[in-house]
Amino acid sequence: MTDERASWWFALAMGATVAAITAFLLQLAVVPTVLVLVATGLLVRLDAPTGRLARRLIIRFETDVTEDTDRLERRPRALVGLFALFPIALAINAWQAAGPDDQWNTLSAAITAGGCWVGWSFAEHGRATGRPIRWFPYWLAISMAVGVFHTVGGPFHVRWAVCESRLTEAVQQGKPLSTSTTGWMCWPDSHPREVDGQQRLYLDGGIVNDNGEGLVYSPDGAIERAGRIKALRDLGGGWYWFETGSTERSIWFDG
Numbered sequence: 001m002t003d004e005r006a007s008w009w010f011a012l013a014m015g016a017t018v019a020a021i022t023a024f025l026l027q028l029a030v031v032p033t034v035l036v037l038v039a040t041g042l043l044v045r046l047d048a049p050t051g052r053l054a055r056r057l058i059i060r061f062e063t064d065v066t067e068d069t070d071r072l073e074r075r076p077r078a079l080v081g082l083f084a085l086f087p088i089a090l091a092i093n094a095w096q097a098a099g100p101d102d103q104w105n106t107l108s109a110a111i112t113a114g115g116c117w118v119g120w121s122f123a124e125h126g127r128a129t130g131r132p133i134r135w136f137p138y139w140l141a142i143s144m145a146v147g148v149f150h151t152v153g154g155p156f157h158v159r160w161a162v163c164e165s166r167l168t169e170a171v172q173q174g175k176p177l178s179t180s181t182t183g184w185m186c187w188p189d190s191h192p193r194e195v196d197g198q199q200r201l202y203l204d205g206g207i208v209n210d211n212g213e214g215l216v217y218s219p220d221g222a223i224e225r226a227g228r229i230k231a232l233r234d235l236g237g238g239w240y241w242f243e244t245g246s247t248e249r250s251i252w253f254d255g
Contacts, residue, residue, distance in 0.1 A: 212244060
């Protein structure tokens with residue numbers, strides 16, 4: 001039963017890795033990413049009786065990461081530093097991933113899957129050499145939690161929880177956006193422009209022409225009927241993220 005459960009976990013891990021990297025490279029949305037995950041996971045699971053695919057992947061990967069085994073064993077601090085840097089690097093990236101268009105981050109999923117795979121390989125090597133990394137499960141849980149938080153757009157949702165009321169007040173009262181009125185987190189450098197009777201806050205572009213992305217406060221939903229809108233996301237409370245002059249997004253492609 002334990003081996004059976006482990007093989008399913010291995011299939012899920014491989015499926016998540018392939019799906020995340022594929023989604024990032026092809027800019028896939030949620031639906032095709034899930035399909036790739038399921039297909040890859042089943043393929044790896046069906047290979048379990050022979051194990052040819054799994055053995056080849058593990059051997060190649062472990063050869064890459066453990067060819068300097070003696071040096072790593074003599075310098076355990078370097079190994080600890082390697083494990084510590086990964087979740088820290090993910091956390092530092094939170095600000096870069098806090099944009100309103102970044103609510104499904106396939107790059108974060110790919111980095112998380114790859115990083116956890118590397119960590120798992122080190123942990124397996126340590127166990128095989130009689131030096132198990134006992135804190136590895138905790139590291140894996142933290143890394144996955146941070147990675148999933150980024151993947152589902154957590155940085156933006158936290159930022160938006162802080163900024164929504166401030167932006168609403170500024171737009172309703174006609175205040176200019178600045179660090180003194182809305183705070184440094186709430187896009188004080190955005191470029192306001194009135195289009196179709198509504199104030200749009202362009203985050204890039206949109207000054208000379210109507211190409212760009214940004215936020216718009218449209219409590220009556222008029223933005224949903226506006227022209228030249230190629231991508232639109234309802235943020236709640238009358239606010240929308242919009243994008244103009246770009247490739248239209250769908251359930252299949254996210255860019």
